[in-house]
Amino acid sequence: MTTTAVPATTAPVAGFDQVTKTYGSVRAVDGLSLRLYPGETVALLGPNGAGKSTTLDLLLGLKHADSGTVSLFGTGPREAILAGRVGAMLQSGGLMDGVTVAELVGLARALHPRPYPASEVLARAGLTPIADRKVDKLSGGQAQRVRFALATAGDSDLVVLDEPTTGMDVSARQAFWATMREQADQGRTVLFATHYLEEADAVADRVLVLHRGRLLADGTAAEIKARAGVRRITFDLAGDVDQDALRALPYVTSLDVSGRTVRLRSADADATVHALYGLGLYPRHLEVAGLGLEQAFVALTEAEEAKRPC
Numbered sequence: 001m002t003t004t005a006v007p008a009t010t011a012p013v014a015g016f017d018q019v020t021k022t023y024g025s026v027r028a029v030d031g032l033s034l035r036l037y038p039g040e041t042v043a044l045l046g047p048n049g050a051g052k053s054t055t056l057d058l059l060l061g062l063k064h065a066d067s068g069t070v071s072l073f074g075t076g077p078r079e080a081i082l083a084g085r086v087g088a089m090l091q092s093g094g095l096m097d098g099v100t101v102a103e104l105v106g107l108a109r110a111l112h113p114r115p116y117p118a119s120e121v122l123a124r125a126g127l128t129p130i131a132d133r134k135v136d137k138l139s140g141g142q143a144q145r146v147r148f149a150l151a152t153a154g155d156s157d158l159v160v161l162d163e164p165t166t167g168m169d170v171s172a173r174q175a176f177w178a179t180m181r182e183q184a185d186q187g188r189t190v191l192f193a194t195h196y197l198e199e200a201d202a203v204a205d206r207v208l209v210l211h212r213g214r215l216l217a218d219g220t221a222a223e224i225k226a227r228a229g230v231r232r233i234t235f236d237l238a239g240d241v242d243q244d245a246l247r248a249l250p251y252v253t254s255l256d257v258s259g260r261t262v263r264l265r266s267a268d269a270d271a272t273v274h275a276l277y278g279l280g281l282y283p284r285h286l287e288v289a290g291l292g293l294e295q296a297f298v299a300l301t302e303a304e305e306a307k308r309p310c
């Protein structure tokens with residue numbers, strides 16, 4: 001497993017040590033150990049049911065581990081949250097009915113030991129024009145921006161976001177990440193769970209891949225892509241395309257033929273291309289490229305599933 005290098009002397013913001021959480025027979029988090037450090041923007045990825053939300057709930061003290069330890073700023077989650085060190089935006093958090101956006105933001109500010117000015121909180125989340133609207137009258141994307149405002153109502157050291165941009169349109173999403181980048185540039189740690197892998201690729205300087213409650217990979221997006229190992233090979237053939245012969249090339253994991261254009265994936269591109277020439281074929285416009293984060297993520301999690309006994 002790759003790990004991001006951090007100075008050994010830096011005190012972690014958050015730590016999981018051998019943490020396990022089960023729901024009945026489901027092991028949602030399974031012996032998880034990890035550290036988060038100041039100033040990191042960390043994406044938490046994983047297929048549905050991988051344990052992302054449970055991990056965030058454990059970090060925030062909303063759920064308790066069956067075994068292992070969760071620490072935040074050297075204390076337990078509860079103490080750190082009471083001290084205002086953590087801002088959180090959760091997926092399912094219902095918003096209070098009957099109050100306006102400004103009133104709800106005012107409440108979050110009142111609860112924070114170091115609140116930002118209300119106008120700043122509202123503006124940052126793009127809520128100024130709808131500050132007087134009742135929160136139960138908002139669209140899904142607007143409600144999501146209110147949750148974001150609540151998470152950033154005060155000066156916290158760690159911001160935790162569960163699927164923060166779900167329901168936001170493209171421009172709201174871009175504005176959201178620009179704001180989060182500012183938060184990280186000011187030295188805050190940002191941890192977010194997402195299903196949008198392109199967001200993780202563009203925004204995170206560290207990616208954690210969870211699978212069945214375990215940490216499958218931990219590194220930069222580039223490291224995770226390299227770790228997946230699979231390469232995409234694309235070329236055109238002048239003559240007839242013998243799909244069976246192409247499929248039988250060494251290390252080929254998938255094949256897609258469209259006219260005379262061949263796209264395949266290989267776990268060892270050098271060996272595949274060598275064997276391709278060995279067939280007496282003359283591929284034109286040959287390109288060998290790495291996978292995107294999304295494809296790397298799928299390759300990693302599928303490889304892990306394949307290891308499981310049937």
Ligand SMILES: Nc1ncnc2c1ncn2[C@@H]1O[C@H](COP(=O)(O)OP(=O)(O)OP(=O)(O)O)[C@@H](O)[C@H]1O
Pocket residue numbers: 023024026027028046047048049050051052053054055
């Ligand atoms: N309250 C609960 N009771 C029983 N099982 C639960 C409960 N909460 C989660 N689980 C199960 O624990 C596992 C991990 O769930 P979790 O919500 O943490 O995953 P996730 O990675 O956030 O999933 P998603 O991407 O679908 O939101 C899943 O198998 C889920 O069905």
